Amino acid sequence: MGVVVVVAVVVVVGLIVVGMFGGLHWYLWRRLVRDTTARGSIARRAGTGVIIAGPVLLIGAFVAESAGIPFLIIQMIAWPGYMWGALLVYLVLWLLAGELIRPLFRRWTAGADSSATFVPAPEDVLVPATEVSDAAARDRQEQQEHPAPVSRRLFVSRAASGAAALAAVTTVGYGSYGVLSGPRVKQLTLPLANLPRAAHGFRIAVVSDIHLGPILGRGFAERVVETINGTQPDLIAVVGDLVDGSVEHLRSAVEPLSRLHARHGAYFVTGNHEYFSGAEQWTEHVQELGLHLLANSRTELPHFDLAGVNDIQGERIGQGPDFVAALGDRDLARTAVLLAHQPVQIHDAVEFGVDLQLSGHTHGGQMWPGNFLASLANPTVAGLERYGDTQLYVTRGAGAWGPPVRVGAPSDITVIELASKQA
Numbered sequence: 312m313g314v315v316v317v318v319a320v321v322v323v324v325g326l327i328v329v330g331m332f333g334g335l336h337w338y339l340w341r342r343l344v345r346d347t348t349a350r351g352s353i354a355r356r357a358g359t360g361v362i363i364a365g366p367v368l369l370i371g372a373f374v375a376e377s378a379g380i381p382f383l384i385i386q387m388i389a390w391p392g393y394m395w396g397a398l399l400v401y402l403v404l405w406l407l408a409g410e411l412i413r414p415l416f417r418r419w420t421a422g423a424d425s426s427a428t429f430v431p432a433p434e435d436v437l438v439p440a441t442e443v444s445d446a447a448a449r450d451r452q453e454q455q456e457h458p459a460p461v462s463r464r465l466f467v468s469r470a471a472s473g474a475a476a477l478a479a480v481t482t483v484g485y486g487s488y489g490v491l492s493g494p495r496v497k498q499l500t501l502p503l504a505n506l507p508r509a510a511h512g513f514r515i516a517v518v519s520d521i522h523l524g525p526i527l528g529r530g531f532a533e534r535v536v537e538t539i540n541g542t543q544p545d546l547i548a549v550v551g552d553l554v555d556g557s558v559e560h561l562r563s564a565v566e567p568l569s570r571l572h573a574r575h576g577a578y579f580v581t582g583n584h585e586y587f588s589g590a591e592q593w594t595e596h597v598q599e600l601g602l603h604l605l606a607n608s609r610t611e612l613p614h615f616d617l618a619g620v621n622d623i624q625g626e627r628i629g630q631g632p633d634f635v636a637a638l639g640d641r642d643l644a645r646t647a648v649l650l651a652h653q654p655v656q657i658h659d660a661v662e663f664g665v666d667l668q669l670s671g672h673t674h675g676g677q678m679w680p681g682n683f684l685a686s687l688a689n690p691t692v693a694g695l696e697r698y699g700d701t702q703l704y705v706t707r708g709a710g711a712w713g714p715p716v717r718v719g720a721p722s723d724i725t726v727i728e729l730a731s732k733q734a
Contacts, residue, residue, distance in 0.1 A: 319480050335403055336366055341364035342406050343476065346468040365399065372713075375525075376588075382525070382560040389525035394483065397714035400678060401482045405475035454701070486678065486716035490527075491533035494518075494709040494722035496542055499695065501702065502730040503666050504645045505688060510614035511731040514527045516544035516573065518724045519652070519671025520708025522584070523564045524555030527710050532567040535709050535724070539571060544727045546575040546612075550671045551582020551622055551652030555712065558592045569600040575612060578603045582652040582672065583624035584712070590625065605650055607633040615646035615729075618665075632656060638663040654689045654705050661701045668703045669727075675707035675720030682720060 343704045372392030375385040379719050454501035516539050523532055539547060553568075554561050571577040579602040598604050605619025618641075620632035631650070641647060649665045651657075653672045660668045675693040676682025685692045691705045713715055 331467075332366065332570060335399065335503060336362055338406070338551070339399070339402055342409075342468070343472050347465070347472050350557060365391075365395035369396050369399075372396075372525075376556055376560075382556075385556075385560075386525040393485075393526065393714040394716075395666060397483045397486065397678065397716040398479055401479035402475060403481075406472070407470040409475050413467060435662075442692050451478045452559050458487070463683060482718060483714075483716055484719040487714075489717050489721055490711045490715040491531070493531070493538060494724045496538060497723045497725040498728070499704070499725055500730050501667065501695070501704070501729045502732055503646055503702075504700075504732055505644070505666060506729055506731040506733075507614050507646075508728060508731045508733045510646070511733075513614070513729045514542070514544045515648070515669070515727045516542050516547045516724060516731070517669050517704070517706050518547070518709050519550035519706050520552040520582070520674055520710055520712070521549075522552055522555050522708075522712050523525045523561055525560075525583035527564075528561075529564045529567065531710065532564055536567045536570050538724055542724070544573045544726060546617070547571050547573045547577035548650050548669055549579040549597075550650050550669055550706070551580055551585045552671060552708070552712070553579070553582070553597070554588050554593060555584055558596050562596075565596070565600065568597070568602065571601070574596050576603055577601065578605050578610075578617060578619065580605050580619035580652060581622045581625060583622050586622065586624040586628065586630075588631065590628070605637075606630075607636040609641060611645075615640055615648055615666075617648050617650070619650040620656065620659075623656070632659070632664050634659045638665065654691045654703060657690055657698050657701065657703045660703075661699045665701050668701060670703065670705045671708050673707070674712065674717070677711060677717055677720050678714075679719035 338363045340359065344355055344362060348355035348358060368388060369392045372389045375388050472564070518535065518539060521527070521532070521535055549568075554565065569578075578596045581590055581594065594604055595607065603610070605617070607618055607620050609618040618637040620634060620637050621630050623631060625631045638647065638649070643664055647663075647665045647667075649660050649668045651660065651670055653666055654668075654670045657668055670691075673685045673689050673692045674681075676685045682692055689705075690696070690698070691703055693705050693707050695702060695704045697703070704725070704727065707717075707720050707723050709722050709724055711722070
């Protein structure tokens with residue numbers, strides 16, 4: 312009985328999602344195509360084709376990797392598909408904003424010299440049927456010699472839709488430039504109560520959510536590595552979601568990570584996306600690249616303990632986070648820094664007396680207003696917060712998942728300088 316209920320809920324939720332997805336595209340078609348083009352025109356056919364092809368490519372981008380098709384084709388689908396996803400978000404938002412302005416614009420144009428600029432829309436004029444047949448030839452001749460001015464309704468629709476489309480393309484273009492040009496470096500000094508004086512000034516470069524895959528490839532990885540090495544950190548923490556794809560497809564893309572350099576090495580913990588991409592193969596491969604794997608384990612550095620736990624997604628294959636294994640038998644007098652991909656793991660960190668947890672996962676929301684959705688599932692979306700005696704820092708991440716677009720949540724690599732209160 313319980314299984315039937317679960318299946319029914321999944322089906323209902325699925326139908327709701329599909330209905331909303333289809334409804335959004337119908338709204339786009341109505342405002343961008345139907346309201347701005349003539350029936351049967353080339354423009355209407357082309358616009359309809361784009362509205363149909365966009366969601367098809369977007370769905371294809373999501374399922375391409377699991378379908379086992381060649382990686383080159385995955386890349387060809389991913390770029391237009393994911394970019395359509397970003398455009399969909401901002402086309403809808405800008406069009407909805409336009410709905411508020413549209414009545415005011417109509418009222419303003421109504422006060423203009425309509426004889427010079429506007430004529431009534433065809434649907435606003437009632438023409439007797441007997442006159443239509445008699446005037447048809449004359450109308451065609453007159454339209455050829457003197458094309459009718461654009462109606463007020465059509466003018467408003469084209470102006471509002473054109474402005475929304477321009478704003479959406481500009482927003483997505485700017486957001487793409489921010490991602491593809493590489494993450495910026497943030498600097499943060501963080502005092503820790505139990506940190507010994509000898510560790511004062513220890514610098515950790517925190518990077519998460521690089522998301523190497525069909526869009527962000529080897530060139531992006533090289534920029535990330537160059538940026539990290541340029542900060543000359545004492546330690547590098549790669550906090551999950553390194554890849555979106557298999558080792559087979561991304562071996563070349565991740566190779567630059569072998570050149571990460573820090574005095575105390577580079578450490579890696581899994582994120583949820585590793586478990587979508589073959590976690591066992593990736594945990595082996597990152598070690599071949601020279602990264603130290605912290606899989607529910609801990610290493611004792613000269614002045615503090617560095618621990619790492621697996622991502623929660625690992626529970627589905629019996630490899631979930633194990634705080635007891637990572638922190639259960641440690642010396643509580645020593646400072647503990649924990650690498651955990653998801654901020655929600657902070658509650659276990661508090662219980663085990665961790666001084667600082669470093670996380671990613673949220674992307675800071677990636678595309679506004681995604682930050683509001685991210686805040687529903689995460690205690691901290693970005694930045695530094697305190698939970699009891701434990702501090703949590705969440706980086707927005709270096710890359711992007713899905714569309715290579717960030718709006719209101721710039722990518723970052725954070726260099727945290729630990730400060731001793733005894734210094």
